[in-house]
Amino acid sequence: MASELKQRARRFPKEPGVYLMKDGRGEVIYIGKAKDLRARVLNYFTGADERAQVKFLLQKVERIEPIVTRSEEQAFILERDLISKHKPRYNIRLKDDKAYLSIKIDLNQPWPRLELVRKISSDGARYFGPYTFSYEMRNLLEVIKRAVPLRTCSDTVFYNRTRPCLEYQIKRCAGPCCLPVDREVYLEWVKQAISILEGKSEALSKKLEAQMESASGRLQFEEAAVLRDRIQALRNAKTNQEMISSDLEDRDYFSHSREGKLASVSVLRTRFGRIADTANFAFNDVVVSDQELLSSVIGQFYDEARGFPREIIVPYVLSDSELLETVLSRRAGFAVSLVVPERGVKHRLLKLAEVNARQNFSMNFEEEANAALAVKELALKLKLKQIPRKIECIDVSNLQGSDIVGAVISFYDGKPEKESYKRYNISFSGKPDDFAAIHEVVSRRLQAGLQDGDLPDLLVIDGGAGQLAKALQVRDALKINIEIIALAKGRAERSGETSRKAAASKPERVFVEESSVPIALASEDIATLFIQRVRDEAHRFVLSFHRQKRSKRALRSVLDTISGIGPDRRARLLRAFGSVDAMKDAPLEDLAKAGRMSKLLAEKVKKRLN
Numbered sequence: 001m002a003s004e005l006k007q008r009a010r011r012f013p014k015e016p017g018v019y020l021m022k023d024g025r026g027e028v029i030y031i032g033k034a035k036d037l038r039a040r041v042l043n044y045f046t047g048a049d050e051r052a053q054v055k056f057l058l059q060k061v062e063r064i065e066p067i068v069t070r071s072e073e074q075a076f077i078l079e080r081d082l083i084s085k086h087k088p089r090y091n092i093r094l095k096d097d098k099a100y101l102s103i104k105i106d107l108n109q110p111w112p113r114l115e116l117v118r119k120i121s122s123d124g125a126r127y128f129g130p131y132t133f134s135y136e137m138r139n140l141l142e143v144i145k146r147a148v149p150l151r152t153c154s155d156t157v158f159y160n161r162t163r164p165c166l167e168y169q170i171k172r173c174a175g176p177c178c179l180p181v182d183r184e185v186y187l188e189w190v191k192q193a194i195s196i197l198e199g200k201s202e203a204l205s206k207k208l209e210a211q212m213e214s215a216s217g218r219l220q221f222e223e224a225a226v227l228r229d230r231i232q233a234l235r236n237a238k239t240n241q242e243m244i245s246s247d248l249e250d251r252d253y254f255s256h257s258r259e260g261k262l263a264s265v266s267v268l269r270t271r272f273g274r275i276a277d278t279a280n281f282a283f284n285d286v287v288v289s290d291q292e293l294l295s296s297v298i299g300q301f302y303d304e305a306r307g308f309p310r311e312i313i314v315p316y317v318l319s320d321s322e323l324l325e326t327v328l329s330r331r332a333g334f335a336v337s338l339v340v341p342e343r344g345v346k347h348r349l350l351k352l353a354e355v356n357a358r359q360n361f362s363m364n365f366e367e368e369a370n371a372a373l374a375v376k377e378l379a380l381k382l383k384l385k386q387i388p389r390k391i392e393c394i395d396v397s398n399l400q401g402s403d404i405v406g407a408v409i410s411f412y413d414g415k416p417e418k419e420s421y422k423r424y425n426i427s428f429s430g431k432p433d434d435f436a437a438i439h440e441v442v443s444r445r446l447q448a449g450l451q452d453g454d455l456p457d458l459l460v461i462d463g464g465a466g467q468l469a470k471a472l473q474v475r476d477a478l479k480i481n482i483e484i485i486a487l488a489k490g491r492a493e494r495s496g497e498t499s500r501k502a503a504a505s506k507p508e509r510v511f512v513e514e515s516s517v518p519i520a521l522a523s524e525d526i527a528t529l530f531i532q533r534v535r536d537e538a539h540r541f542v543l544s545f546h547r548q549k550r551s552k553r554a555l556r557s558v559l560d561t562i563s564g565i566g567p568d569r570r571a572r573l574l575r576a577f578g579s580v581d582a583m584k585d586a587p588l589e590d591l592a593k594a595g596r597m598s599k600l601l602a603e604k605v606k607k608r609l610n
């Protein structure tokens, strides 16, 4: 396929444009832009692009389609539009979180409150915002909460309380839900909140100061103290946010953190010398370079609602810096430049964005990163030829020698891929045993994999040397080049001993092809924990399949003894309920409906089951 695609790419125009990569089903899986379409696409096939992710992407691509544009700038815009239309799996795509928050005050309510909403409606209420910077909005709300004792509860809570809540105890609310609060006074507070939202907190401070003095003059010291605290809250709001830069230019700082296909990008936005906002994005199928990742995020981040800064600070020079500057400046209506700082405040803030990106990465991908590390460790310990991405594990179950079944579970990049799990009913011609069952499941799985071009990188067999030998026999007969290992339970676990000491003295053993001596795995090692998880998942899955089968068989034999239940009706009931218990618990009407039978017969069935 790669050579056909390469041939086709040779005929691409040497013009700027966009290329669409499609998979076997015709789905667009990646969209890229290029100054020279032919050179860019050929790059994927000449080995000039050595990124491991490129190889991965090419395995999935079956067709590449070019679209020529008049300029590189037009290609940039078209790429962005096509990405948002097709939503390709391997493109960097910012989720549309552009429904900014607004603050709503409904003055038609008897006891108005401040509400956060994402939609402004024409419902007669007053709206403030939308706020592009969430910091700004959060600060405002905090100031209002401290300066004005309005209720914060929802209407449901408000009309159902029997006592004021904690807000009342900490003097943040006057408690109109249950206490006799003067409505005139409350509405005056609402007006004060509106003054703050309108940016008139200075005037409000003065008004409150006058009220405080008047209260002191009347020897109303408690009232004066409350007013003093509110004035203080308003003043604090102004000094609360530290100035981080004396020059007041608007800047956005972009940084990222990445491991393989997992990445996170953070944006730190400064306005008037203060941190105004941050935004974090996480991506888990990144097949482009770090530079392309940042370019894509920057290219999609800005719009009129979000606003444009004069400077965008990045950790290194991006290959399409100039293009980004041209496009963003045109849209902003003023010059926007990309800057790489080497020292000073900008450098320090860029580092801060980097810390945010790292933190965001671990919040999003801790589990994935650990799984990737565990797989890597496992490959090292077992001296595998490659770090396996797709690992499958086979287990069989023949509890009490009946209904022998097998199952294959699958992990991709260290995570279970449940949609790929498979179940097998085993059919023996000879005497059933574990080895023969493994032989059959491996054989059926690998033959199907050969046909569909979907084979695992590593196959794990639950068992010892004998089971491994059977699996290898199948693999070699089919001439398939995949690695197979067998994992045998630690003797401590088999004998029911579960203490750490017992586990350490009788560890799990892995049988590999090249050695007759199994490799013992350290009990608390990350690789051991991972491979145990894979094996346990296979075990869980095959057992649940086995139980289901037995239960269905039990149900079938009960149904066979009831007159009026023929093969069709029996099949319908088995399909609908699957087990004696499920059928026992089902309402009579459901039973009658599923079996298309009279209530009388349904009652008879129920009686027999009980």
Ligand code: SF4
Pocket (backbone or CB within 6 Å): 150, 151, 152, 153, 157, 158, 161, 163, 164, 165, 166, 167, 168, 173, 174, 175, 176, 177, 178
């Ligand atoms: S004290 Fe009453 S009115 Fe105030 S927030 Fe609590 S529940 Fe709402």
